[in-house]
Amino acid sequence: MGKNATANKRPIKELELIATKIREDIIISLEKAGSGHSAGPLGLADIFTALYFDVMKHDPSKPLWDERDILLLSNGHCAPVLYTTLAHSGYFEKAELSTLRKFGSRLQGHPERERLPGIETTSGPLGCGLSQAAGMALAMKINKNHHRWIYCILGDGEQNEGNIWEAAMLINKYNLHNIIAITDRNNIQIDGTTEYVMPLEDLGAKWEAFGWHVIDIDGNNIDAIIDACAMARSIVEKPVMILAHTIPGKGVDFMEGDYHWHGMPVGIADIAGAPPKNEQAKVALHELRTLEGKIRSEHQ
Ligand SMILES: Cc1ncc(C[n+]2csc(CCOP(=O)(O)OP(=O)(O)O)c2C)c(N)n1
Numbered sequence: 001m002g003k004n005a006t007a008n009k010r011p012i013k014e015l016e017l018i019a020t021k022i023r024e025d026i027i028i029s030l031e032k033a034g035s036g037h038s039a040g041p042l043g044l045a046d047i048f049t050a051l052y053f054d055v056m057k058h059d060p061s062k063p064l065w066d067e068r069d070i071l072l073l074s075n076g077h078c079a080p081v082l083y084t085t086l087a088h089s090g091y092f093e094k095a096e097l098s099t100l101r102k103f104g105s106r107l108q109g110h111p112e113r114e115r116l117p118g119i120e121t122t123s124g125p126l127g128c129g130l131s132q133a134a135g136m137a138l139a140m141k142i143n144k145n146h147h148r149w150i151y152c153i154l155g156d157g158e159q160n161e162g163n164i165w166e167a168a169m170l171i172n173k174y175n176l177h178n179i180i181a182i183t184d185r186n187n188i189q190i191d192g193t194t195e196y197v198m199p200l201e202d203l204g205a206k207w208e209a210f211g212w213h214v215i216d217i218d219g220n221n222i223d224a225i226i227d228a229c230a231m232a233r234s235i236v237e238k239p240v241m242i243l244a245h246t247i248p249g250k251g252v253d254f255m256e257g258d259y260h261w262h263g264m265p266v267g268i269a270d271i272a273g274a275p276p277k278n279e280q281a282k283v284a285l286h287e288l289r290t291l292e293g294k295i296r297s298e299h300q
C-alpha cells in the first residue's frame, strides 16, 4: 500500500510547516545553482505539499508502484518545487538538492523522465502535459486501471499554447475523467503579466466552454487545495480544472507578485524593490525561517 493510502492525515499546520521548509530549500538550491526559476516554484509549494503529503496515493519507496497516482508538471520550468517536494517525501536524499542545474546532476533545469525517481514525464517545452495526461489516461482505460488519478499542473501563461486546448477537447471526447488539471493562476509569465502578454480571461469560462467543470480556489490555502481535489474526484460526469489562484514568489516579500522573478534566482540580479544581490538569499531565508518559527509555535 502507498504511504498516503494508509497514513493518518497530517494536521494543516504540519503541512504548512512542510511547505515553508520546501520554500527554504527552493531558495537555497536556486542560489547555489546561480540560475533557475523562483516565482512559480515558490507559489506552487502549497499545492505540491497538499498533493504529495495528503492527496495522492504514492509510495516513495516504490516509485513505479502500478497503483500510484500520477503527477505531471506540464510547466516544467517549475522543476525546483517538484524536486524539493520529491526529496522531502523521501524519493531521494535532500542533500542532492544542492546539485540543481549542475553538470551531470539528476536535477536539471527541467525534469527528465527516468533520470530521477518520481518524475513521470519529461517537460519544459510548454503545452505538452495535458496531452501526456490524456495518453496515460487512455492507456489506463485500456488496461482497466483507470481508478488511479492523474494530477496535471499547468501554468497560466502556458495556456497560450494551442495544443492544451486540443487536449482539453480530446479528454472530454473520451471521458478521461480520472484527470484532474490544476492551473497555477499566478497572473505572471516570462516577461510580463499574463493579461499584458496574451489576455487569458475569462479563463474559467473558456474551460467551461470546452466542457470542463471549473473550481476556483486560493492556491496558497492548503485546506482549500485538499478540499478542491476531493470535490474534483467526486465529479464523475466531467473532467475538472482547478483554477488555483496563487501568489508568484509566495513567502518572500520582495518577490511576491513580481514577474521579474519568473526565471531569476536570488543573488544574481538587481531587481527594483529587492535587497542588494548579496543580501537577497539572507533576507528571503530570514523571512521564511521567521514564518517557520511562528507555525511551529502555533502547532505545539
Ligand atoms: C513551447 C515553449 N515556448 C516558450 C517557452 C519559454 N517559456 C518558458 S516559461 C514561459 C512562461 C510560462 O508562463 P507560466 O506558465 O505562467 O509560468 P510562470 O511564469 O507562472 O512560472 C515561457 C514562454 C517554453 N518553455 N516552451
Ligand SMILES: [Mg+2]
Pocket: 155, 156, 157, 158, 184, 185, 186, 187, 188, 189, 194
Ligand atoms: Mg504564470
